[in-house]
Structure formats: C-alpha cells, structure tokens
Amino acid sequence: MNVIVCVKQIPDPATPGALDAGTKTLKRDGKLILDESDSYGVEMALQLVDAAGGGEVSLVSMAPNGEVSGMRTALAMGAAKGVLVSDPALQGSDALTTAKVLAAAVNKLGGADLIIAATESSDGYTGTVPEQLAEVLGLPSVTFAKKVVVDGGSLKVDRQTEEGYDEVTCPLPALISVTAGVVEPRYPSFKGIMAAKSKPIDTVTAGDLGISPAGWAGAGQEIVDVAQAEARAAGEIVEDDGEGFTKIVAFLENLKVI
Amino acid sequence: MTNVWVFAQEAAGVPTTGTLELLTKARSLGTVTAFVGGDASGIAAALGEYGASKVYATGDLGGKLPGVAVSAAMKAVIDGGDSPDVILFPQNYEGRDVMSRLSVKLDRTVLTNNVDISVDGGVSVTTPIFGGNTLVTTKFSGSAPHLAAFRPKSFAAESAGGAAPEVVAAAVPELGATGGATVTAVHVEASSGPKLDEAAIVVSGGRGLGEADKYAMVEELAKLLKGAPGASRAIVDAGWVPYSYQVGQTGKVVKPGVYIAAGISGATQHMVGMKGSKNIIAINKDKEAPIFGIADLGIVGDVHKVLPKLIEALQARG
Numbered sequence: 078m079n080v081i082v083c084v085k086q087i088p089d090p091a092t093p094g095a096l097d098a099g100t101k102t103l104k105r106d107g108k109l110i111l112d113e114s115d116s117y118g119v120e121m122a123l124q125l126v127d128a129a130g131g132g133e134v135s136l137v138s139m140a141p142n143g144e145v146s147g148m149r150t151a152l153a154m155g156a157a158k159g160v161l162v163s164d165p166a167l168q169g170s171d172a173l174t175t176a177k178v179l180a181a182a183v184n185k186l187g188g189a190d191l192i193i194a195a196t197e198s199s200d201g202y203t204g205t206v207p208e209q210l211a212e213v214l215g216l217p218s219v220t221f222a223k224k225v226v227v228d229g230g231s232l233k234v235d236r237q238t239e240e241g242y243d244e245v246t247c248p249l250p251a252l253i254s255v256t257a258g259v260v261e262p263r264y265p266s267f268k269g270i271m272a273a274k275s276k277p278i279d280t281v282t283a284g285d286l287g288i289s290p291a292g293w294a295g296a297g298q299e300i301v302d303v304a305q306a307e308a309r310a311a312g313e314i315v316e317d318d319g320e321g322f323t324k325i326v327a328f329l330e331n332l333k334v335i
Numbered sequence: 336m337t338n339v340w341v342f343a344q345e346a347a348g349v350p351t352t353g354t355l356e357l358l359t360k361a362r363s364l365g366t367v368t369a370f371v372g373g374d375a376s377g378i379a380a381a382l383g384e385y386g387a388s389k390v391y392a393t394g395d396l397g398g399k400l401p402g403v404a405v406s407a408a409m410k411a412v413i414d415g416g417d418s419p420d421v422i423l424f425p426q427n428y429e430g431r432d433v434m435s436r437l438s439v440k441l442d443r444t445v446l447t448n449n450v451d452i453s454v455d456g457g458v459s460v461t462t463p464i465f466g467g468n469t470l471v472t473t474k475f476s477g478s479a480p481h482l483a484a485f486r487p488k489s490f491a492a493e494s495a496g497g498a499a500p501e502v503v504a505a506a507v508p509e510l511g512a513t514g515g516a517t518v519t520a521v522h523v524e525a526s527s528g529p530k531l532d533e534a535a536i537v538v539s540g541g542r543g544l545g546e547a548d549k550y551a552m553v554e555e556l557a558k559l560l561k562g563a564p565g566a567s568r569a570i571v572d573a574g575w576v577p578y579s580y581q582v583g584q585t586g587k588v589v590k591p592g593v594y595i596a597a598g599i600s601g602a603t604q605h606m607v608g609m610k611g612s613k614n615i616i617a618i619n620k621d622k623e624a625p626i627f628g629i630a631d632l633g634i635v636g637d638v639h640k641v642l643p644k645l646i647e648a649l650q651a652r653g
Contacts (some may be wrong), residue, residue, distance in 0.1 A: 317636025
C-alpha cells in the first residue's frame with residue numbers, strides 16, 4: 078500500500094508571526110519547520126503501510142526557496158521520498174491554487190492508494206486544502222478522521238463531528254484529513270535522521286509539473302485593509318499568596334454568578 | 336439586490352444557532368436563500384422566520400458526506416441559472432467541506448475564518464489574525480459567486496418574523512467516484528450540564544494541570560458554577576479529554592459571561608476561541624503568560640494550590 082502525505086513547512090510557531098508590509102501576506106522567510114499538525118499524518122501513513130505489510134510513504138510539499146528542512150524531519154520519521162514544488166510564481170497562492178499544485182505533485186508520484194493531510198495548517202489555517210485536493214483529483218474523501226483502519230480495498234474511519242463521531246467506510250483510492258492526536262508521532266531516531274539526508278527530494282517548479290500558475294496565485298482576492306483590533310482593558314493581576322482564591326470568589330460574587 | 340445564499344444546518348430538528356446567525360446577517364445584505372443538505376420540511380418555517388425567502392433542500396443524503404453531496408447539488412442549481420453573489424458558510428466541519436468542494440467545481444477562491452462581511456462596493460470580509468490582535472479585510476476581486484466562511488458567534492441571531500419560505504428541491508446529481516464514502520453509523524457523545532458553546536460560565540484547563548487526572552478539578556469547578564468544562568488544544572492533543580472539549584481556533588468559539596482559564600498560557604490557537612468572553616479569570620504560574628494580557632483578573636500562582644481552595648470555598652457556600 079502506497080501513501081502520500083501532504084506536509085507543510087511553516088515558520089516556527091514559537092516565533093511571533095508578522096505580515097509582509099508589501100504583499101500583506103504572512104511572512105514565511107527564515108527557517109521553516111515541519112508543521113506539527115502534519116506529524117500525525119506522517120505517523121498514520123507509516124503505521125498503515127506497516128500494517129499492510131508493504132509499500133512506502135511519500136511526501137508532497139509546496140514551499141518557497143527550495144526549503145526542505147521540514148520534509149527532512151518527515152523523512153527521518155520514515156517516509157521514503159518527496160516532491161517539493163518551489164516556484165516564485167506560487168508566492169501568495171490561495172488555498173485553491175495550493176490544492177491544484179499539490180494535485181499535480183501527487184500525479185507526478187503516480188498517485189497513491191491513500192492521500193493524507195492534516196485538517197488545517199498551524200500558520201494559515203484556511204482548512205480547505207484537503208477537501209479541495211480530493212475534488213481536484215476526483216477522489217472520495219473523509220475529513221476529520223480520528224481513527225483509521227484499512228480493510229482490504231477500503232477504509233473504515235471514525236470521523237469527528239460536532240456531536241460525536243460517525244463511522245464511515247470509503248473505497249480506496251481516497252483522501253483523508255486527520256485530526257491532531259489521532260496517533261502519537263514518533264521521534265526521529267539518530268539512524269533515521271542520518272538516513273533522511275540521502276533520501277530523494279525531487280524539487281520542481283510549476284512548469285516542470287506541466288501547470289501554468291499565471292493568474293492563479295492569490296487569485297480572486299485582494300487585501301484592502303489591515304487594522305489593529307480593539308484591545309481589552311488591562312485587568313488586575315495578583316501574585317497568589319495562598320489567599321488568591323478569595324479574589325476569584327469576590328470577583329464571581331461581584332458578577333452575581335454565585 | 337444582492338443574492339445571498341446561506342448553507343443551513345439543523346440539529347435535533349431545529350436550525351443550528353450558527354445558521355440563524357448567518358441568516359440574520361444575510362438579510363441585511365440582500366435577498367436570502369437557505370441551502371439545506373437534507374430534508375427541510377421541519378426547519379423551513381424557522382429559516383423563513385430568520386429571513387430566508389427561499390429554501391433549497393437536497394432531501395435525505397443517503398449516508399453521503401455533505402461535502403461532496405451538497406456541493407454537487409449547489410453546483411447543479413447554479414448551472415441551472417440561479418447563481419448567488421455570495422454564499423455564507425459556517426466555519427465548521429460540514430461548512431468547510433462543502434465550500435472546499437464547491438470552490439473547485441466553480442474555480443473560485445475561498446475566504447475562511449471571517450467575523451464580518453460587507454457588500455458595499457464589492458464583497459469584502461474581515462478576518463482576525465495573530466490571536467485576534469489584527470483585523471484583515473479582504474475583497475473578492477474575481478467573479479461571483481464568492482465563497483466565505485464565518486466563525487460562530489460573529490453575528491447575533493435575531494428573528495425577523497418572516498413568512499414561511501418557498502421550498503424547492505435541489506437533488507444531488509450522480510457523484511461518481513467522489514461519492515464513495517458512506518456513513519454507516521452515527522454516534523452522539525452524551526454530555527451532562529450545559530453545552531460548551533452555550534454555557535454562561537466556562538472553566539477550561541491546560542497543560543499547566545500537569546497530568547490527565549488533575550482535569551477532574553476543572554470539571555468539579557465547572558459543575559459547582561453550573562458551567563461547562565473546556566480545554567486547550569495541548570491537552571486534547573495529549574488525549575486527556577475528547578476533542579469536543581477544545582476551545583480555540585480549531586475547537587469551539589465561546590463567549591460566556593465568565594471564562595476561567597486554569598493552567599493555560601494563552602496560545603493564539605486558544606485565545607481566538609475565548610477572547611470574546613465578557614469576563615476572563617486566569618490562573619497560571621508564569622506571570623509572563625500571554626493569557627494575563629487579556630484577563631480581567633489574573634492570579635499568578637499554582638493551579639494545584641489555587642483550584643482546590645477555590646473549590647472548597649464554593650462547596651462551603653453550598
């Protein structure tokens with residue numbers, strides 16, 4: 078069973094985000110890391126391939142400047158190879174463009190039995206790419222998967238809902254998006270990190286994939302205003318001296334909720 | 336007149352609060368059509384009351400997931416000649432899936448996580464970023480229909496006293512391979528007490544609790560205050576509590592009268608889901624924690640010491 082995982086390489090979430098003054102899009106310069114949300118998909122893929130008794134896990138990613146450090150993390154976990162689409166023409170791409178590009182990258186790898194994505198990225202969190210990708214590829218999909226079992230030629234998925242969860246069956250090939258916490262991502266071993274250095278990453282441009290993104294990137298939208306939100310007035314901050322709870326009791330009394 | 340569609344959802348036989356919020360906003364923008372993925376007979380009158388003059392309904396989806404089925408039905412209506420200027424979706428599982436599939440079918444961009452919309456001089460939407468500190472307004476520059484998703488509680492739901500709408504069947508066309516997924520069973524996770532996104536008081540716990548069984552303190556406090564327990568993404572990811580407890584960008588958006596954050600540092604992911612609360616109380620041992628920046632009352636202290644005393648004091652009051 079072959080699985081392709083869509084991985085995003087993002088600025089370290091520990092560093093504060095900023096908007097580019099010119100393009101008014103999220104700054105993505107500096108070193109990029111593997112989005113933690115995607116580590117669950119990589120782990121899920123590795124476990125499913127193991128359980129199937131054969132096959133491999135491949136990666137597709139889109140990032141500026143030929144950035145591969147996040148992909149190397151996924152390779153160190155155990156993925157076999159990857160395709161990176163890196164093209165200045167794709168800067169500021171909207172989610173639909175991203176989905177079209179990833180679809181072309183998936184096709185370059187010859188497709189797969191299963192494609193896995195996170196439910197949303199941790200930096201842009203548009204949250205639409207997985208389902209858009211499925212539509213571009215003409216595949217069925219199960220989003221918000223919290224448990225996945227492969228049973229012959231089909232998937233059995235527990236799918237998160239507002240009220241609980243649904244049991245869903247879906248024939249392969251298919252696409253799933255997985256929620257954070259669906260599996261426990263492994264830490265790359267030293268051996269894995271060393272091996273990852275020599276695993277192949279095919280870096281391509283949009284043109285190499287036979288797609289012409291002219292007029293796509295950021296298509297159909299234009300940022301017209303960036304403003305500061307109204308700040309909340311500063312509150313009372315006190316150090317707990319053992320009696321801090323009385324402050325809370327008094328606060329709740331004052332609001333007449335107790 | 337702007338032709339506005341709302342992707343309408345129902346739960347337990349009535350339109351969801353989110354649907355009523357979007358209808359209320361939609362009727363201030365133009366004429367409103369509600370699009371229902373399912374049978375609309377039980378909710379059509381309520382959709383009309385909140386401003387829909389027309390309702391499209393797919394009828395029973397037969398176990399198909401809404402993303403692929405409802406988007407296909409919408410596309411068929413649009414191809415048939417009724418093409419909206421803008422479609423409003425709720426920022427939730429089904430809303431996201433339907434708009435994503437439709438965006439490919441129509442080759443249109445999507446704008447998500449919005450809290451406001453204007454149709455003056457073109458359609459533009461407003462999105463908070465960086466934990467809500469910055470508001471970005473984006474205009475749709477391509478051609479209609481425009482697709483936008485809105486966070487819960489972006490608008491207040493108010494009845495317009497509208498008449499019963501016209502209900503029109505919008506059948507799901509043949510889905511081919513994309514329609515392969517089938518729901519075989521539905522599980523509703525029972526919870527006692529008020530619903531997290533409707534509770535007047537919410538008590539949430541985070542990583543600062545240290546270990547899973549300490550979450551019992553959060554539940555106990557919530558129960559004493561007749562509120563709902565919530566959680567940060569960190570402890571949901573760690574498996575301490577179910578996903579349905581999560582408050583934040585990916586979880587529930589809450590705006591209770593009182594929000595108590597216990598052992599939560601205040602990551603952007605969490606803050607966007609609760610900063611609309613009327614009063615915020617934070618307990619955290621790190622006085623530099625971002626949560627204190629939005630707290631009305633902040634206690635710099637150990638949750639393991641503060642919470643038991645607080646619980647005891649509230650129990651003593653009976």
